Amino acid sequence: MRRRTLLSLPALGALLAACGQDGAMSESSDVPTGLPLLSERTSYGDDASQYAELTLPAGEPRGVAVVVHGGFWKPEYGLEYAEPLVPSLVAAGWAAWAIEYRRGTGAADTLADVRAAVAARPVLPGPVVGIGHSAGGHLVTWAAGQDVGLTHVVSQAGVLDLDAAHEAGLGGGAVEAFLGHPPGPGDASVDPIRQVPLAVPLWCVHGRDDQVVPISQSEAYVAAATEAGASAELVEVDGDHFTVIDPESEAWARTLEILDGLAG
Numbered sequence: 001m002r003r004r005t006l007l008s009l010p011a012l013g014a015l016l017a018a019c020g021q022d023g024a025m026s027e028s029s030d031v032p033t034g035l036p037l038l039s040e041r042t043s044y045g046d047d048a049s050q051y052a053e054l055t056l057p058a059g060e061p062r063g064v065a066v067v068v069h070g071g072f073w074k075p076e077y078g079l080e081y082a083e084p085l086v087p088s089l090v091a092a093g094w095a096a097w098a099i100e101y102r103r104g105t106g107a108a109d110t111l112a113d114v115r116a117a118v119a120a121r122p123v124l125p126g127p128v129v130g131i132g133h134s135a136g137g138h139l140v141t142w143a144a145g146q147d148v149g150l151t152h153v154v155s156q157a158g159v160l161d162l163d164a165a166h167e168a169g170l171g172g173g174a175v176e177a178f179l180g181h182p183p184g185p186g187d188a189s190v191d192p193i194r195q196v197p198l199a200v201p202l203w204c205v206h207g208r209d210d211q212v213v214p215i216s217q218s219e220a221y222v223a224a225a226t227e228a229g230a231s232a233e234l235v236e237v238d239g240d241h242f243t244v245i246d247p248e249s250e251a252w253a254r255t256l257e258i259l260d261g262l263a264g
Contacts, residue, residue, distance in 0.1 A: 129150070
């Protein structure tokens with residue numbers, strides 16, 4: 001994977017050294033602004049899927065956006081599904097920490113990796129916002145209850161009710177494959193709707209025409225969270241399951257508006 005960042009090599013190296021990071025930088029071709037981007041890949045474990053990529057803006061970041069990709073927890077879907085959002089986040093002044101994690105080896109591995117990857121982010125000023133799409137929405141919302149330092153969450157078409165997702169057969173039985181069994185009472189600790197209330201504010205950005213993860217997932221979560229006293233908001237947008245991660249869409253612009261309200 002090749003990437004770009006809005007920071008000079010010396011400045012990036014100094015900041016990474018201060019944060020205790022070490023790894024190889026890579027760069028790629030044009031971004032909409034015409035500015036070069038560089039990113040740093042950091043391993044947080046020994047497995048090939050245990051890594052994250054840091055991309056920094058020019059100047060002091062407004063905060064850290066922890067980006068978690070989706071794909072129904074399946075091994076064939078990786079970090080490439082999160083990467084298109086990174087240039088937009090960086091252009092808006094955010095440091096992007098896009099994480100990869102083990103998929104297809106069981107829920108315990110995936111969840112342990114997400115917790116470790118979020119905790120391994122660089123320590124920078126400002127909010128630490130988890131942004132997750134689809135199954136990534138599940139993972140980042142779950143992580144917000146794990147004391148790893150997330151201050152806000154944006155779930156984009158997230159799978160937030162595992163029982164309902166299983167009953168609807170979302171992802172061709174993806175919930176059962178992820179857990180290793182049909183969801184039951186013993187899975188409450190990994191099911192976001194049964195984690196409420198979270199201690200951090202959460203926004204559910206969801207397309208009205210989503211046929212992959214229906215908007216009822218976000219509606220049910222927000223209803224349960226607000227009833228439990230949490231700060232949760234449903235942000236309905238036009239479009240389908242993938243519109244919310246299209247950096248050219250109005251749906252993504254709504255996510256950027258949320259982020260604008262969190263940092264100066």
